[in-house]
Amino acid sequence: MSAFSSAEPVGSDDELDELRGFRRRLHGEPEVGLHLPLTQRSILDSLTDLDLDITLGASLTSITAVLRGTAPRARAVDSVCSGDPVVLLRADMDGLPISEDSGLPYAAANGAMHACGHDLHIAGLVGAAKKLVARRNEIPGTVVFMFQPGEEGQGGGRMMIEEGVLDAGGSRPEAAYAIHVDSRLDFGQFTTRPGPLMAGVSGLRVRIQGTGGHAAAPDRAIDPVPVAAECILAVQSFVARRMAPHDPAVVSIGKIASDAAAGNILARYVDFEANMRHFSDTVFTLIRDELPQLIRGIAHAHGCDAVLDFVPSYPAVVNDGREVEHVMRTIRGVYGEESCTMMPEPAMTSEDFAYVLEQVPGAFVFLGARPDDLDEQEASPMHSATVRFDDRVLERQAVILTELALTRLQGSPSRVRPSTETKRKGYS
Ligand SMILES: [Zn+2]
Incomplete structure (x- = not known):
């Protein structure tokens, strides 16, 4: 140009x-x-x-x-x-x-x-x-x-x-x-x-805690992997359904890992990390207060614990x-x-x-x-x-x-x- x-x-x-x-x-x-x-x-x-x-x-x-x-x-x-x-x-x-x-x-x-x-x-x-x-x-x-x-x-x-x-x-x-x-x-x-x-940014670190066990016996364990998957999908629904369409918000899960070392082991826990962008106070408050509640609720419903660490970064x-x-x-x-x-x-x-x-x-x-x-x-x-x-x-x-x-x-x-x-x- x-x-x-x-x-x-x-x-x-x-x-x-x-x-x-x-x-x-x-x-x-x-x-x-x-x-x-x-x-x-x-x-x-x-x-x-x-x-x-x-x-x-x-x-x-x-x-x-x-x-x-x-x-x-x-x-x-x-x-x-x-x-x-x-x-x-x-x-x-x-x-x-x-x-x-x-x-x-x-x-x-x-x-x-x-x-x-x-x-x-x-x-x-x-x-x-x-x-x-x-x-x-x-x-x-x-x-x-x-x-x-x-x-x-x-x-x-x-x-x-x-x-x-x-x-x-x-x-x-x-x-x-x-x-x-x-x-x-x-x-x-x-x-x-x-x-x-430019957007404000914050982070959320999550641990979904289960019990671990044998992959052949999921009924004798609490497997955190499907629970984490459910939480991650729920986060996207949360953005689409709880946030106003005219008020931009992005929530991306950039990292996920379990402690299991092989496919025939049920993990004891799954960690994932979200990166979140906002402009308005309204979106920031939803991200800070309601999103962790949603994740906690899903984890508890499946018998898991959820440990969350919200890290506000730049406005x-x-x-x-x-x-x-x-x-x-x-x-x-x-x-x-x-x-x-x-x-x-x-x-x-x-x-x-x-x-x-x-x-x-x-x-x-x-x-x-x-x-x-x-x-x-x-x-x-x-x-x-x-x-x-x-x-x-x-x-x-x-x-x-x-x-x-x-x-x-x-x-x-x-x-x-x-x-x-x-x-x-x-x-x-
Ligand atoms: Zn730069």
């Missing part, structure tokens, strides 16, 4: 080459989880000489970098935020436990992989930091750069909030933005939507309507009307930027990074061992993050907060 034109207002080829080199070094040494010392060191090296106030995480290897602009503050400070106006920009830092099979010359060989493009997010945010520092005298406020480990399920975003990232600029951010690359979307194409963008990502307008206006102003489209419907994937957006109005935006030599069908999805990204897209990440922060601080009309109308409609 959108070709990468050489006439874009992006800075020099040298800047892009430097960011691509940096990204490829990160790509070659991915780390997983909350403790990413090599990645943290690489980012700190890249920020050297930028005159930023830097704080490192205590319980995770995060980096919070604060840039104080020197432009005169042209407007009264927002009545809700006391102090300097602040905008927050975020990149996640972690890879996945996947052995890379991309065939790239700079592929990782350590059993981990930046298969979700977080290496691009880091480099794009570093690029924005450099651009914004160079334009410090145009910034009438403060920019907070949030480099976050542990996005892939460990809740690093929530931990950074607990450690104070939302207060790092001296007052609460007025707005927060993050860009996520997409390996299948057309190169250079942005897309987002107001309101619910839904809900974009602020006005911030999405700002994002779309900014992107279209730089790259043209066609460069940013409205997503017709939310994605059922999840993201822990949700924690930031629960407290700060903002927007999460997708950016296509599909390599030229692949069409949409050929391109591997994210979290695949063969996924590839075209890292020329770093230019757009750095430019748009820069423009979002700059224009938001320069031009934001005073506004009544919170403007997250969507939250009042019951999205969680």
Whole structure:
């Protein structure tokens, strides 16, 4: 759809080459989880000489970098935020436990992989930091750069909030933005939507406990296998019959195992694990409260015990309507009307930027990074061992993050907060 034109207002080829080199070094040494010392060191090296106030995480290897602009503050400070106006920009830092099979010359060989493009997010945010520092005298406020480990399920975003990232600029951010690359979307194409963008996620671990026995004598045992099968089918009926058709929900059972080692043994127990996605509080409450009751009831009816462990994970990502307008206006102003489209419907994937957006109005935006030599069908999805990204897209990440922060601080009309109308409609 959108070709990468050489006439874009992006800075020099040298800047892009430097960011691509940096990204490829990160790509070659991915780390997983909350403790990413090599990645943290690489980012700190890249920020050297930028005159930023830097704080490192205590319980995770995060980096919070604060840039104080020197432009005169042209407007009264927002009545809700006391102090300097602040905008927050975020990149996640972690890879996945996947052995890379991309065939790239700079592929990782350590059993981990930046298969979700977080290496691009880091480099794009570093690029924005450099651009914004160079334009410090145009910034009438403060920019907070949030480099976050542990996005892939460990809740690093929530931990950074607990450690104070939302207060790092001296007052609460007025707005927060993050860009996520997409390996299948057309190169250079942005897309987002107001309101619910990505689903909330939670997990349920279940053990159906029977007695075990001889496969030839089921009458002398309590066999948990058919009971587990009944529970799993009932879960699907529960989604279809108890949840409103207009309120999306997904419950998938990704894993099941019994303790029996052979087909002629009746298992003592069966474990299965469900992964569940929601947008509304109503669906979340059904998943949390009623689904376990259903499973327990079926197990007890057959003489089994059921042990359940409900694990809430990330809330839904809900974009602020006005911030999405700002994002779309900014992107279209730089790259043209066609460069940013409205997503017709939310994605059922999840993201822990949700924690930031629960407290700060903002927007999460997708950016296509599909390599030229692949069409949409050929391109591997994210979290695949063969996924590839075209890292020329770093230019757009750095430019748009820069423009979002700059224009938001320069031009934001005073506004009544919170403007997250969507939250009042019951999205969680
Ligand atoms: Zn990701």
